Amino acid sequence: MEFSWSRLGSWLIAAAVGVVYGSAGTVAHAYMLGPVPLGLVLALLGCAALLASIRLLTxxxxSALAAGLGMMAAALVFSGAxxxxxxxxxxxxxxxxxTLALPLVVAVVIAWPTRFAADPR
Incomplete structure (x- = not known):
């Protein structure tokens, strides 16, 4: 992997989008609809969908790791008093x-094997 400025730019944009999703999920995770934790479910699904789409599109x-780190940083910042x-x-x-499921979702998406590798070595 060689360095390029466009790659760095895409990582920074992915991290910024991850911060937005992490912030929204952190604020909304406590929403309950009766006995159903709807906010938590939607926050985890939204973050997982964003990470998977970044991983698949790029x-x-x-890039997916940058978005995941942005999500986790936002959750960490907003979890304090x-x-x-x-x-x-x-x-x-x-x-x-x-707090525990978000890093787990990030780890699963990042560690998921690449299906179509250009060089299978």
Whole structure:
């Protein structure tokens, strides 16, 4: 893999999009529709779909990794206590599942084997 400025640009854009998805998922993960954690389900599906689409469209694990790192960074930043004492990710079952499931989704998408490799070595 050789370095190019366009590749670096695509990684930065992927990371920025990952931050947006991670922020939205972190804020929305606690939404419940009756007994169903609809926010958590939609947040995980949205993040997984974004990562899979970046991986499939670019054919590059590094772009998907940049988006995943952006998602995890946003979740980490928003999971702490704010200056006013507000907490977006409270210590609850949903907060724990979101905190653990997001890196797991990122790892699965990044580690998924490439189906069509240009050079199978």
């Amino acid at each position: 054919g590059d694990r590094w 704010g200056p006013g004492g507000s907490i977006i990710v409270p210590q609850s079952t949903l907060g724990t599942v979101w």
